[in-house]
Amino acid sequence: MKVERTAVLTVPRTRRRLLRRLDSRVSPYLFVTPFFVIFGIFGLFPLVYTGWISLTDRNLLNPVSHFIGLQNYTQLIHDSYFWNAVENTFGIWFLSTVPQLALALVIAHVLNTKLHARTFFRMAVLLPQVTSLVAVALIFTQMFGHDYGFVNWVLGLVGIHHVYWEAGRLSSWVALSVMVMWRWTGYNALIYLAAMQAIPEELYEAAAVDGARRWRQFVHVTVPMLRPTIIFTVIISTIGGLQLFTEPYLFQPNVSGGTGGSGRQYQTIVMYLYEKFLGSSQFKFGYASAIAWCLVLLIGVFALVNYLIVGRIRSAEA
């Protein structure tokens, strides 16, 4: 009896122990599994599959495709339109990001002071975020029109000749940067604002005691304390900026080609990808996939550069 009883007891006990061990070992993995399954299906698989396609001459008009090795990539390296798109993308990114983040800092600083209707203003700066991207692009495209655009009308009032925003290289970059800035400045301002509120009040008090006025407090207390946040926003806007598509795509009057202006003056990398992929009737899936992978590479390199910058700031703080 006794033996039996212990036997009966021990079996569940070892099983329970096993279960507990399993629970502590396996459960964490089970909890994170859904993410990885979904990521695998919608993230990793397309990524790898795109990589595979980029090694073929796959074309929608062509039922059969062949493995062609790195031919798409070597062709891409010698494709002047691709490098033009890279240049445009970085140009627009620079023109939009630098003033945008500077402006966001200033706005956040203003919102952090004791304003009347503070919540209203804080909500208001986020308003551009919730408008439709297409609506933004279409309205700004109208405003930057040559003959009847609002911007040229205002310039005309002060005697400046009409600017053909869409036709010029720099002018089109400026117009697109304004669109990007309008949409994203408020978003970044709120991130800065959140970080600013985490800065201890004593620092400002100490600065005030030392005789630092508002502007000096901003430059010598706020900005240094915000550095990690600034790095974060730089990385985020880099990733977003390198994938710029909708604004320049809709900026073109006759959108069918996706060439980014008559001289490709504002064709971004993603627009070029789109042109090869679907924009015209070329359907060069293999080539477009190669562009996609080069974009991944470019973003990777940029992330690395940013990582190194972060490292340098940390060591400077230490």
Added chain:
Amino acid sequence: MNGSTTSRRRRKATAAVIAVAAMVTAVCFVASSATAAHRDAITLTVDVFGDFGYKDLYAQYQQSHPGITIKEDTEQYAPHHTALAQHLATGAGADDIEAIEVGYIAQFAAQPQNFVDLRQYGASDLKSRYPAWKYDQAVSSNGSVIGLGTDVGSLGICYRTDLFKKAGLPTDPATLGKMWPTWSKFLAVGQQFQSKIGANGPKFIDSGSNLYNAIIAQANPAYYNAQGKVIAASNPKIKGAWDTTMQAISMGLDKGLSAFSNDWNTGFKKGTFATVTCPAWMMGYIQGQAPATKGKWNIAPVPGGGGSWGGSFLTVTKQSQHPAEAADLVKFLTSPASELYVFQHTGNLPSEIPVLTSKAVQSFTNPFFSGAPVGKIFAGSALALKPQVLGPHQGDYQTAASNAIQRVEQKKQSANASWQQFLTDVQNVGG
């Protein structure tokens, strides 16, 4: 039809049309009600771009075919065709009936495996209705008929009579047609216009690429030769169209607008240009953009004779669950009565010879265009048309040419450098 066309119905049906339509409806109803009663309720989906003017015709068809519901999806010109190519390649998502524009028809006719061969449903019997070239454009290399023609683009010159009067030019279409039998004579009239109006006033033409496309629409061969080889670089007709366009720009006749841009749209309202090369579907576009300019426009015959720009087909995809019913609807929508109805209400020009030569079309005038005999002008141009060999990359070459012309208009490149870049672009697209 062109995708950006947002033509609106502005006129009420004449009593005669209503009577005809009612009769057609009644006949269809009697003929089909016997079989229709046994059919289960089905929905047919029709995917078009822009405005095909089919709304009333759907209602008619549904009434005469109980149990059939028609749903129309509409999109813009370019996205419509891109989506169709995707849906066919992936084997899902295409509607029962898909409209295809002539610029894309060669590309889709090259994949007959994706479309129902309409010969199964009596398309061969309808061949005689169409000009041979229109019918043949939707015939693939294995002989299967993937689509039936809806409209043709045809060509005329839309012009502002008020501006012409100001410039001391005649304003009636017949006289103007005689003044510009060729494109170089057209430019000569333009020079006369511009010297009176002045360089800072309205320009003679709206856009270089519209002029170029109209001349190309008359060329045979254009980008492809009869064997389907790309001859853009060697074809003197392409270079000729280019040179004429460059001449117009250097003479200062060109407003340099980009077609379908905001400035172009506003230009119709404000009268910043005096002429537009006008496919039939452009009538609807102008009326939609600038309703207040009613009566200020007129339409004259196009220089260089016949020409076509645009025009579409209706196809039945293999993905359709009801190919027989869909094919029947296609036959109804492309029937002479339907094509006439669409022409009278929306402006898209019929493609069938009996309709083009009918009294109803020949005597049709449009009050918006100063009562111009638009039926006669457009039908005449369509019937005089010499068909053009099309190829899968037609649209790409057109885009490349438009960009090339704009580079010159925007003074970014010399005419010569821009032409060279155009040739490189054509080469990169491939055949």
